[in-house]
Amino acid sequence: MKICQRCGHENEENAKFCGICGQNLQNIEQPQKTNQDEKTYQQPADNQIRQEPDNQQIDFQPANSQQTSNQQQYNAPQNTYQPSYQTHAHKNMWIAVILDIVGGLIFYFLCGIGQLYLGLYKRGITLCLLGLVPVIINLLCLIADHELIGSLVSLLIGLILLVYSVYDAYKCTNAINEGQPIPLLFGSLDLQ
Known part of the structure; x- marks a missing residue:
């Protein structure tokens, strides 16, 4: 045991x-028990009183000495690390611009993915390429120091393109499922 x-x-x-x-x-x-008369002492619960005979001397070390050291650790001051207040490192503008370009390309370039799924490759690629227009507008306004205006304009154009792309995928799916001719892209382009 x-x-x-x-x-x-x-x-x-x-x-x-x-x-x-x-x-x-x-x-x-x-411990190996060599004498059966030897008594085993257990650590009592906190609310119990330990009574020992007066004529015996017991060399008692608490069984939970490891727990006591852990409790001391819990009482140690928390969050003693104080960072030195330094000026922020200079951020590279070109990395931020490149990340913005890559993120914009990924977001807007996926506008025609529904049409690609339907097998309408010309239509899907056209919508993907049109997704680059908001990115180019955003870049031009960024270079001309009109970041807010460029961001708002490119966001508006991108959202309009995204909504139209979803609407077009819906209309094309219905046309394919019902065996009807595919509607024109933007009402004028026959891309199937």
């Missing part, structure tokens, strides 16, 4: 953890 050092529970010999408190039992060396 393995006796837990924390709570005193008797666990099976092959147990790795205490069944009561969860203490690791793998590195515990169990």
Whole structure:
């Protein structure tokens, strides 16, 4: 039997953890009992009073000494690290611009993906290429220091293109499913 050092529970010999408190039992060396009259003392609960006979001297070390050190750690001051206040590192403008371009290309370039799924490759590629228009507008306004206006205009154009692309995919899907001719792109382009 393995006796837990924390709570005193008797666990099976092959147990790795205490069944009561969860203490690791793998590195515990169990004392060899040579005398059957030897008494085993367990750590009482906090609300119990331990009574020992006056004529016996017992060299008692708390079984939960490891727990005591853990409690001291919990009482240690938290968040003692104080960062030194330094000026922020200079950010590279070109990295920000490149990331903005890549993000815009990915977002707007996927406008025609529904048409590509339907097998309308010319139509899908046309919508994907039209998705570059808001990116180019945003870039031109960024270079001309009109970031807010350029962002709003390109966002508006991009959203209009996105909504039209969704509407066109819906209309084309219905036409394909019903066996009708594919509607014209923007009402004038015959791209199938």
